[in-house]
Amino acid sequence: MNKSLFLMLAFVGVVAARAQQGGTLTDNDYAHAENLLASGTEPFVDNALGRPNWISGDRFWYRVLTAQGSEFILVNPAKGTRAPAFDQAKLAAALSSATGQTVNANHLPFGMFRYSDDGKSISFRIEGKAWSCDLQTYALTPENGSGGANTMGGGGQRSNEEVSPDGKKTAYIKDYNLWVRDIATGKETQLTTDGVKDFGYATDNAGWKHSDRAILAWSPDSRKIATFQQDQRNVGDMYLVTTNVGHSELRAWKYPLPGDKEIAMIQRVIINVDTPKVIRFQIPPDAHRGTLSDDISSSGGFDDVDWSEDGSQLAFVSTSRDHKDEKFRIADAATGAVREVFEEKVATQFESGRSAIDWRFLHKTNEIIWYSERDNWGHLYLYDATTGKIKNQITKGEWVVSRLYKVDEKKRVLYFTVAGRESENPYFNQLYRVNFDGSHLEVLTPEAGNHTISLSPAEDYFIDTYSKPDVAPVSVVRNLQGKVVVALEKTDISRLVAT
Numbered sequence: 276m277n278k279s280l281f282l283m284l285a286f287v288g289v290v291a292a293r294a295q296q297g298g299t300l301t302d303n304d305y306a307h308a309e310n311l312l313a314s315g316t317e318p319f320v321d322n323a324l325g326r327p328n329w330i331s332g333d334r335f336w337y338r339v340l341t342a343q344g345s346e347f348i349l350v351n352p353a354k355g356t357r358a359p360a361f362d363q364a365k366l367a368a369a370l371s372s373a374t375g376q377t378v379n380a381n382h383l384p385f386g387m388f389r390y391s392d393d394g395k396s397i398s399f400r401i402e403g404k405a406w407s408c409d410l411q412t413y414a415l416t417p418e419n420g421s422g423g424a425n426t427m428g429g430g431g432q433r434s435n436e437e438v439s440p441d442g443k444k445t446a447y448i449k450d451y452n453l454w455v456r457d458i459a460t461g462k463e464t465q466l467t468t469d470g471v472k473d474f475g476y477a478t479d480n481a482g483w484k485h486s487d488r489a490i491l492a493w494s495p496d497s498r499k500i501a502t503f504q505q506d507q508r509n510v511g512d513m514y515l516v517t518t519n520v521g522h523s524e525l526r527a528w529k530y531p532l533p534g535d536k537e538i539a540m541i542q543r544v545i546i547n548v549d550t551p552k553v554i555r556f557q558i559p560p561d562a563h564r565g566t567l568s569d570d571i572s573s574s575g576g577f578d579d580v581d582w583s584e585d586g587s588q589l590a591f592v593s594t595s596r597d598h599k600d601e602k603f604r605i606a607d608a609a610t611g612a613v614r615e616v617f618e619e620k621v622a623t624q625f626e627s628g629r630s631a632i633d634w635r636f637l638h639k640t641n642e643i644i645w646y647s648e649r650d651n652w653g654h655l656y657l658y659d660a661t662t663g664k665i666k667n668q669i670t671k672g673e674w675v676v677s678r679l680y681k682v683d684e685k686k687r688v689l690y691f692t693v694a695g696r697e698s699e700n701p702y703f704n705q706l707y708r709v710n711f712d713g714s715h716l717e718v719l720t721p722e723a724g725n726h727t728i729s730l731s732p733a734e735d736y737f738i739d740t741y742s743k744p745d746v747a748p749v750s751v752v753r754n755l756q757g758k759v760v761v762a763l764e765k766t767d768i769s770r771l772v773a774t
Contacts (some may be wrong), residue, residue: 319771324740324750326762330390333731334654335738336360339764344381347388348763352736352752355760356563360388361397365413369399373415373659374537392578435488439497444548446500448489451475453502455548466551470504473529478505480539481570482513482530482565486562491576494586498548499608501589503541503571506560538596539544539563541571543607545589545594554611564594564660566601566627566634574632583638590636590643590660592764598624605660617663619647633679636660643680644689653677655689657711669713672696675702681734687711690719690755692728699723708755719757722749 330588406420436445451470491502513530565578674695
């Protein structure tokens, strides 16, 4: 069960139990229930793995809370090492000297930092001020401007912009049209000119949520953008009135409701960036739908599109309004011509995965990995992208593929999590691998429990955190053969239990 939900239910349970006793709830009752929320329990949980921050060479660092305070840990899976990210005592002494305030090594006044490119220094922010620390001498240097640990990976990227794969450009919406900005020079270039209100490019509006960010997919070479012009001109309006002291504010946006004749439609396009040109797909508009939900960006980006490595083709899936009809298509990026590869129709509702989109276009071999529940279980299938015919069913059995993590085209191996094969609990997920032809199915995380997986950037290693409802999480790093190469953390809840 999700920890936040568990704590919320515990809170409700304490209050409800007290109320059922017929007494009057007091401040002490609420204070007792509040202590069971995350703010009251997390300080008693030690050695839980913090968020991994990946750096070069598949290394990563994380911050772990202990009974004494916190530690910053650096992990190198290739060398099998886990060590302090830096000398916290030396840094605390340097900060005490520089600020005139006593700094405890176990309670450093920051939670995030950034390594320099050469790894010889780190930068961080304390109370809005940026610092750099030389890891050889532990000399501190104040940094000018707004740099520091809070701008990691931004490269000048603004919150509503999508950065290109080469890191040189960003794409964004301006006046209903799509623009790009050169990060180094700041030069802005308009890519489209015919976008208007309620018929703009890359619009992020699913009805129940909307934003100013652009929904698009850059080609691998950063020279093209796959997106759409969203037509919501005939969609009904939704109105909300704010509740506040004084005059309320009326807010309105396009929001189709069940039974409405009109919903938002998308006209798919590819846009050349270097010499701006809009290439429209030679198909009728698609419904604003994805294979995971009614939102074409429910996964965080432009859903159900997959570029070929050379940027010459774009594979995509068109979903009907009722999610019962899926059409797998491939578009020519130069002309907009579209070839329909295959179609899957279902009686209920199609979903391409449980927590993520689990289909892939393999341009080099002209194949498709496809997720389907056609045999009453969620499994993976291999298709021929030329003929649209099934080559073979990859996974099979009375269990569910819960997420496809990695496709190794060269070795023709898939890595994915499975639910339902662990006899102790059908909701426990474990990582498996299997060959494209369905042979050599192998579990990589054999320990009983629910396994959460985080692949390294180069996908040569993965962090595995596993637990049970009655067993606290254990975190390790494994290679792609499932071998543990680094033991990370074993969560300790003894102080929590003692309360």
